[in-house]
Amino acid sequence: MTRINWFPGHMHKARKEIAEVMDEIDLVIEVLDARLPHSSENPLINQLRRNKPVLKLLNKQDLADPGKTDDWLDYFNDQPDIQAIAMDQTQLKLIKQIPDICKSFAASRVRSGRPVRAMIMGIPNVGKSTLINSLLGRRIAKVGNEPAVTRHQKRYSVHNGLALSDTPGILWPKIEDQDSGYRLAASGAIKDTAIEQDLVAGYAGQFLIDEYPLILMQRYKLDRLPDNADELFDALGRKRGCLRPGGHVDHFKAADILLNELRSGKIGRITFETVVEWEQKRIAAEQAAAEEAAASSAQEKDE
Template sequence: MPIQWFPGHMNSARKKAAEMLAAIDVVIEVTDARLPEASSNPMIGELRRFRNRPCLKLLNKVDLADPAATKAWMDFYNRQPGVRAVAISAKKSADVARIPGLCRTLAPHRDDGTKPLRMMIMGIPNVGKSTIMNALLKRKVAAVGDEPAVTKQLQTLDLGPGMTLTDTPGLMWPKIEHDSDGYMLAASHAIGRNAVIDEEVAAFLGEILIVRYPDLLAARYKLDPGGMDGPALVEAVGLRRGCRVKGGGLDLEKAAHILLNDYRSGTLGRISLETPDSREAMLATAKAEQRDDSADVDEPELE
């Protein structure tokens, strides 16, 4: 089932952010280091490119991501014009403290002290924007929660002498084009639970883990994932963890929560759900499927 999630407040927040970008020097885009492209709102890229604004792309939660995949993503983004990519953990004050200085390198015209450096922080829900805001200002100015879409209003705050920072709500986009992106976002808790079925999301996550991280599964759950598919892995986790409903049947919802929570918390290990290569392969497959669908529609019926 395709996953879509676009609460009403996000549309008005997107319009306000677009208006404010005219007076912004640098866009700080926060993504999830485990799925940097799937967690990058395409509207943010469109808005900043329209205004020709440079971007400091923060790959947050790097402590949860596969280091090899993160390095590949850093190389990928730092080849793009107007983009500086940095991998951080918002929980580390030293990582967050680097952000203003990095923004200054992207807007050298604001380094003369005549006008403040104006930054705007953007990103999808639950990638750590509020945690970064609070760490930069050394006080709680943004609500932090484990549920997506905690922040709902724009606010601009002084970040010290000659710097301002505008915080924006987590912004999704109206239609997630690729189903796999929706599932990766749901697995990483960037989408509200009312929009997803946890068992399906866990099965999708399981497919990736079986292929890329079988050793982590074996170590965590004391099982051999060889020959399993995603649903079978969820069942196996449920059996290993004694997930039973009244009457003795397997509680697949509870098993799904265990797998998802172990991934989200990093208990399972350092995991990335996509790499530049896997992203390229997914897009190529999607493009080929679109061509096939178009050919089927255009082909005339034989009488």
């Protein structure tokens, strides 16, 4: 697999700006993609928030696998100073409750009559700007179905006691886990120019074959489950008329259909990752680090 690095200059600037104003913030609102809750969780936020409480909003839950979303909510809510809620932009009643939830994290400021200061953070294209517009009840933040629409930090005020700061969607300098990189790209968090589309579509296609075969077959009316992504694009392309002269399937067009329908939810409600998977990866990483430290220590003794 190709390792994905994507850290534009404005994101480096945003990281510095966030660090500078964090002392003035009472809590962080982190917007995650419910389809990839861990991969869309920016490790830089834990470094920058300085033990501030966090409200994690698993946005786009209407596109995600409901059972797996429940597992992720349990996982996050078991952690100290974190509250997690699943939502989507149609749940206006729930969105209106967010200011009160934020105020519960800073009771002393509420008692003193001062606004609770919240910074909204998240990776690109996760729905931050749409959420801000919903909270404010008017179109203030620029919205776009592509990464990196917000480029500069902005401050807004909510009249019901919440002072809200918006930040650019920031990715971390290097995406260490290859699965995370491809999942972010498949979801649309990373611009299509950052990695070849056929690689991303191939990853997504194989994932659907392995994890959501029935949904895949129903969506594209397949008679049998393809063995691999190439077979999937061939079958999908023939179903959708993606043909070149001579009857050859245009796999690029077929891949584009798959990615667009995956991102829009037309394929069905899917989640790219599970809590169990990431716990296994964490344990394996800790074991590898321990073995590396032991080997290094042994080498020092031999020298």
